[in-house]
Amino acid sequence: MNFRHIALPAAALLISGAAQAVEFKHVDAAKSSLAFSSKQMGVPVPGSFKKFSTQISFDPAKPTAASTVLEIDLASIDAGSKDANDEVVGKQWFNVKAFPTAKFVSSGVKALGGNRFEAIGKMTIKGQTRDIVAPFTFKQDGANGVFDGGFVLKRMDYNIGEGPWADVSAVANEIEIKFHVVAAPAAAAKK
Amino acid sequence: MSPSNQRYTGPAISAHWIIALLIIVAWPLGVYMHDLPLSPDKLKLYSYHKWIGITVLLLFVPRILWRITHRPPAALPMPAWQHKIAEGTHHLLYLLMFLVPLSGWLMSSAKGFQTVYFGVLPLPDLLAKNPDLGDLLKEVHEALNWALFILVGLHVAGALKHHVIDRDSTLRRMLPFAK
Numbered sequence: 001m002n003f004r005h006i007a008l009p010a011a012a013l014l015i016s017g018a019a020q021a022v023e024f025k026h027v028d029a030a031k032s033s034l035a036f037s038s039k040q041m042g043v044p045v046p047g048s049f050k051k052f053s054t055q056i057s058f059d060p061a062k063p064t065a066a067s068t069v070l071e072i073d074l075a076s077i078d079a080g081s082k083d084a085n086d087e088v089v090g091k092q093w094f095n096v097k098a099f100p101t102a103k104f105v106s107s108g109v110k111a112l113g114g115n116r117f118e119a120i121g122k123m124t125i126k127g128q129t130r131d132i133v134a135p136f137t138f139k140q141d142g143a144n145g146v147f148d149g150g151f152v153l154k155r156m157d158y159n160i161g162e163g164p165w166a167d168v169s170a171v172a173n174e175i176e177i178k179f180h181v182v183a184a185p186a187a188a189a190k191k
Numbered sequence: 192m193s194p195s196n197q198r199y200t201g202p203a204i205s206a207h208w209i210i211a212l213l214i215i216v217a218w219p220l221g222v223y224m225h226d227l228p229l230s231p232d233k234l235k236l237y238s239y240h241k242w243i244g245i246t247v248l249l250l251f252v253p254r255i256l257w258r259i260t261h262r263p264p265a266a267l268p269m270p271a272w273q274h275k276i277a278e279g280t281h282h283l284l285y286l287l288m289f290l291v292p293l294s295g296w297l298m299s300s301a302k303g304f305q306t307v308y309f310g311v312l313p314l315p316d317l318l319a320k321n322p323d324l325g326d327l328l329k330e331v332h333e334a335l336n337w338a339l340f341i342l343v344g345l346h347v348a349g350a351l352k353h354h355v356i357d358r359d360s361t362l363r364r365m366l367p368f369a370k
């Protein structure tokens with residue numbers, strides 16, 4: 001028996017052992033994005049948040065132990081046009097002077113089978129906290145973990161758009177949120 | 192039938208007045224809405240304006256096909272230069288019936304707002320989002336609308352001149368329900 005016959009399986013074992021223990025923790029902000037789509041008079045209008053921070057701790061082998069905290073700088077919104085950007089930071093919408101950030105804190109992650117998962121947690125925007133369930137997929141891209149998911153947020157749950165803007169026939173109540181998060185594994189395999 | 196009694200065909204008369212009415216609503220609406228501060232009403236008015244414009248564009252197709260395949264009644268006696276102006280105005284009005292809504296649609300696409308007909312039928316964006324191009328197309332849309340304003344004015348003045356001063360049947364033969 002020569003050396004290669006032992007070394008290769010041993011190396012494979014090491015790699016697979018390491019992969020199981022990989023925890024994705026370091027979010028790459030430049031590669032991650034947070035987008036949304038509102039409907040104005042039936043017209044889908046895309047938008048995004050340029051600044052947000054995400055803390056993630058996710059081991060695909062142990063999803064139930066996963067956790068995430070997402071904090072969004074609401075003033076960094078691009079709502080599709082200059083007029084809209086000026087409007088949505090105002091009192092009737094996000095009121096960013098009083099409530100500069102939105103925050104999502106997960107309370108658990110459920111495995112749905114395959115590469116599909118579901119993050120459950122609480123979203124706080126403009127002083128209102130609501131339960132959110134966000135399905136997402138996880139895949140590995142090289143060393144990085146890539147999370148893609150989305151959910152529908154009802155803006156009136158958070159009083160986003162008060163006064164005349166409460167008219168959901170002009171701007172629909174349902175806002176589609178889409179996130180794409182790229183995270184690098186923790187430097188050293190744990191456990 | 193003498194030329195003076197000849198009327199436009201029913202479809203020609205219908206298309207003329209329906210499109211005239213749509214333009215008379217959409218034009219001042221466009222002038223009014225664009226300076227409004229952003230509000231749900233503004234979003235609604237913009238949508239109504241776009242739906243009317245698309246309707247004009249849709250009606251333009253059968254109208255121009257009908258016009259090409261059906262000769263309108265011959266012009267009533269008038270000086271040649273007046274006839275030329277009338278014909279030229281008609282041709283330019285047809286052109287603008289197409290270009291004004293088209294420029295609005297293009298501008299909307301370039302500004303990043305898809306046009307969704309009656310809020311249910313999404314029309315393809317003919318241009319990708321490009322705010323600078325959107326601003327340019329806004330100028331184009333405005334300029335074309337001022338041209339339309341002047342030509343409609345000329346058209347109406349001509350029709351009234353024939354009706355009131357010449358007392359001929361130029362206007363009457365385009366009127367619905369007239370005999």
